[in-house]
Amino acid sequence: MSVSLWQRMSTDEVRTCGVAIVGAGIAGLSAAIECEALGIDAVVLEARAPGAGASGRNAGFLMRGAADNYARAIESWGRDRARELWRWTEQNLEDLLALGIGELPSFSRTPSCLIGADADEDAQLRRSAELLREDGFEVSLISPEEAPDDAVWRHARACVGLVNPNDALVSPVELVARLADSLRTTPILTGAEVGSITPTDAGVRIETARGPVTAERAIVCTNAWARTLLPGIAVEPNRGQMMAFRPRETSGVPLAHAYYLDHGSEYIRPGPGGTVVFGGARKYHEEAERCASESCTREVQARLELLAATLYPGGIDVLDRWAGVMGFSPDGLPLVGPAGHERLWACVGFTGHGMSLGHRTARGAVRDMVVGGPPRFAIDRFAG
Numbered sequence: 424m425s426v427s428l429w430q431r432m433s434t435d436e437v438r439t440c441g442v443a444i445v446g447a448g449i450a451g452l453s454a455a456i457e458c459e460a461l462g463i464d465a466v467v468l469e470a471r472a473p474g475a476g477a478s479g480r481n482a483g484f485l486m487r488g489a490a491d492n493y494a495r496a497i498e499s500w501g502r503d504r505a506r507e508l509w510r511w512t513e514q515n516l517e518d519l520l521a522l523g524i525g526e527l528p529s530f531s532r533t534p535s536c537l538i539g540a541d542a543d544e545d546a547q548l549r550r551s552a553e554l555l556r557e558d559g560f561e562v563s564l565i566s567p568e569e570a571p572d573d574a575v576w577r578h579a580r581a582c583v584g585l586v587n588p589n590d591a592l593v594s595p596v597e598l599v600a601r602l603a604d605s606l607r608t609t610p611i612l613t614g615a616e617v618g619s620i621t622p623t624d625a626g627v628r629i630e631t632a633r634g635p636v637t638a639e640r641a642i643v644c645t646n647a648w649a650r651t652l653l654p655g656i657a658v659e660p661n662r663g664q665m666m667a668f669r670p671r672e673t674s675g676v677p678l679a680h681a682y683y684l685d686h687g688s689e690y691i692r693p694g695p696g697g698t699v700v701f702g703g704a705r706k707y708h709e710e711a712e713r714c715a716s717e718s719c720t721r722e723v724q725a726r727l728e729l730l731a732a733t734l735y736p737g738g739i740d741v742l743d744r745w746a747g748v749m750g751f752s753p754d755g756l757p758l759v760g761p762a763g764h765e766r767l768w769a770c771v772g773f774t775g776h777g778m779s780l781g782h783r784t785a786r787g788a789v790r791d792m793v794v795g796g797p798p799r800f801a802i803d804r805f806a807g
C-alpha cells in the first residue's frame with residue numbers, strides 16, 4: 424500500500440488530535456477505546472474499512488494462551504512469561520465480555536481442545552495439563568472414550584485432548600463492529616491510508632490519503648503492514664488461509680469444541696448453520712505463505728481440502744475460501760513501545776493470536792504511551 428501525491432494533496436485542511444491511531448483492526452479500535460477512557464481526543468486512520476485486515480478474516484477463536492501447548496510455551500518463554508501470557512489472554516476475554524461481546528449473535532462459550540499429532544505431542548499435552556493445574560488454571564484432559572462423537576474424534580489421530588473449558592468463539596466481523604460501536608467521540612477515517620509519519624518537535628505529522636494530520640502522539644496498529652510505516656520493526660507478514668464448508672454426511676454430533684491440531688498448525692471449529700470453518704496448512708507451503716497477499720492459493724486450499732477429507736470421508740461442499748495476513752514477531756509475542764521516537768509507538772506482531780491478545784494489549788499500550796510505564800511486550804527486546 425502507498426499514498427499518491429494527488430491523494431496526499433487532496434485537502435489542505437490539517438486535522439489535529441491528541442493521539443492518531445493507524446489501523447482499525449482489533450488493536451487500533453481497542454487503542455481508541457482506551458483513549459476515550461482516558462479522555463484523549465483521538466482519530467483512527469484506516470486505509471480501507473474497520474476489520475478489512477486480519478481482524479475480519481480470522482477463525483474467531485477467543486482462546487486462552489497461544490496456539491501451541493503450555494509445556495512448549497514454557498520451553499520458549501520460561502514459566503513466568505508463559506503463565507503471564509495465559510492469564511493475560513483470560514483477562515482479554517473478560518475485558519471483551521465487559522464490552523458486551525457475550526451478547527453478539529455469533530458468540531458462544533465453546534471450549535477449545537488441543538489434539539496431538541503424534542505420541543510426542545500427546546505427552547506434551549499431558550504435561551501441559553499438569554503445569555496448567557499447578558499454575559492455577561482450569562483445564563481437563565479427555566481420552567477417546569469420553570470424547571464427543573464428532574468428526575475430529577472419529578477420524579483424526581486423537582489419543583488425548585487438552586480442553587480449555589472457558590474459551591469462546593465469535594464472528595470476528597461482529598466483534599470488530601462491537602468495538603467500533605463502543606466509540607462515542609472518536610472518528611474512524613476510512614480510506615485514510617497513511618503514507619508516512621514524521622516526528623516533529625511538538626508531536627507527529629502524518630500524511631494520509633485524506634490529507635494531513637498532526638497529533639501529539641501516534642500509535643501504529645497495522646500489524647502485518649507494520650514495516651510499511653516502520654521499516655526497521657521485527658514483524659514479518661505471513662498469510663493464513665481458511666475455508667468454510669458443509670459436510671455431506673451428518674453422522675455423529677456437530678463439532679463439540681474449537682480444535683487446534685498438530686501444534687496449532689490446523690484449526691477447525693463449528694461455523695454458522697451446521698457449517699465447518701477450517702484453516703491452517705501454512706507449514707506445508709511456508710515460503711510461499713510469507714507474504715502480505717490476501718488472495719488464496721490453489722496449493723494451500725487443496726491441502727486444506729485434503730485434510731478436511733480425512734475428517735469428513737463422506738465429502739464436503741466448500742462454501743467460502745479466504746486469506747488474511749498476520750504479523751509474526753521473532754518470538755511469537757507482540758511488540759509494544761516507542762518505534763524510534765517517544766511520540767511514535769507501535770502495537771503490532773500478534774503472530775496469529777490477536778483475537779486472544781489484541782484488545783487488552785492495545786489498551787495497555789495506550790496507557791503506557793500516555794501515562795508512562797514500561798510496556799508489557801516491550802519492543803526493545805529486539806533493538807538492533
Ligand SMILES: Cc1cc2nc3c(=O)[nH]c(=O)nc-3n(C[C@H](O)[C@H](O)[C@H](O)COP(=O)(O)OP(=O)(O)OC[C@H]3O[C@@H](n4cnc5c(N)ncnc54)[C@H](O)[C@@H]3O)c2cc1C
Nearest residue numbers: 446448449450470476477478481482484617747777778779
Ligand atoms: C486466517 C487467520 C486466522 C486467524 N485466526 C485467529 C484466531 O482464531 N484467534 C486469534 O486470536 N487470532 C487469529 N488470527 C490472528 C488475528 O486475526 C490477528 O492477530 C489480529 O486480527 C490482528 O489485529 P490487528 O488490529 O493488529 O491487525 P489487522 O486486523 O490486520 O488490522 C490492521 C489494519 O491496518 C490497516 N492498515 C494497514 N496499513 C495501513 C496504512 N498504511 N494506513 C492506514 N491503515 C493501514 C489495514 O487495512 C487493517 O485494517 C488469525 C489470522 C488469520 C489471518
